[in-house]
Amino acid sequence: xxxxxxxxxxxPGMTLIEITVVILVLLTLIAVLFIGANIYKKGAxxxxxxxxxxxxxxxxxxxxxxxGKTSGVAVATIADPSKTLTSTLFGPGRYFETRPTCxxxxxxxxxxxxxxxxxxxxxxxxxxxxxxxxxxxxxxxTEGW
Numbered sequence: 001x002x003x004x005x006x007x008x009x010x011x012p013g014m015t016l017i018e019i020t021v022v023i024l025v026l027l028t029l030i031a032v033l034f035i036g037a038n039i040y041k042k043g044a045x046x047x048x049x050x051x052x053x054x055x056x057x058x059x060x061x062x063x064x065x066x067x068g069k070t071s072g073v074a075v076a077t078i079a080d081p082s083k084t085l086t087s088t089l090f091g092p093g094r095y096f097e098t099r100p101t102c103x104x105x106x107x108x109x110x111x112x113x114x115x116x117x118x119x120x121x122x123x124x125x126x127x128x129x130x131x132x133x134x135x136x137x138x139x140x141x142t143e144g145w
Contacts, residue, residue, distance in 0.1 A: 045104035049127050049137040052100045056109060057145045059095035060124040063088050064117045071119040084114040085124055102127050102137065121145075 014022075063085075064071070076083045090099045101108060109125040118124045123145075127137035 042104070045102075046137050048103040050139045052102070053109065053123060053125060053127065053137070053139065054145060056089065056096075056100065056125045057123060057142070059089050060085060060117065061145070063095070069117055071117050074116050076115065085111060085117075086114055104137075 067077075069075075075085055075088060086099075089095045091097070099108060107128050110128040111125045112118070112122075113124075121142055123138070123142055
């Protein structure tokens with residue numbers, strides 16, 4: 001007796017397992033992309049914050065040179081006893097029209113001493129958001145600022 005087997009033809013396409021594997025691979029690649037973009041943004045924010053601090057520091061030194069004062073000397077003058085670093089640097093017609101903020105958290109830059117010019121190598125203003133954390137926005141070296 002002769003058996004007649006009918007050949008079953010498989011339809012072309014992907015099985016459910018193959019589709020699941022492809023989706024998992026794509027989701028993994030997307031997750032890696034988001035992680036990389038987040039790290040890039042943190043680095044860019046840190047760099048922008050350091051540039052803001054540098055620009056403020058240069059404005060402090062420019063004002064110090066223009067007024068002919070040395071480091072550690074009071075910012076206030078006899079003509080204007082209420083003068084501070086903040087009032088000298090920020091405002092219409094001054095070094096900065098508006099007070100810069102940290103790009104990552106939109107916080108202000110704080111000063112250790114608003115009444116006197118800082119010593120050489122010391123920063124007049126620092127990022128208040130990341131002052132003491134591992135993601136410190138303060139520059140590693142401020143020599144020459």
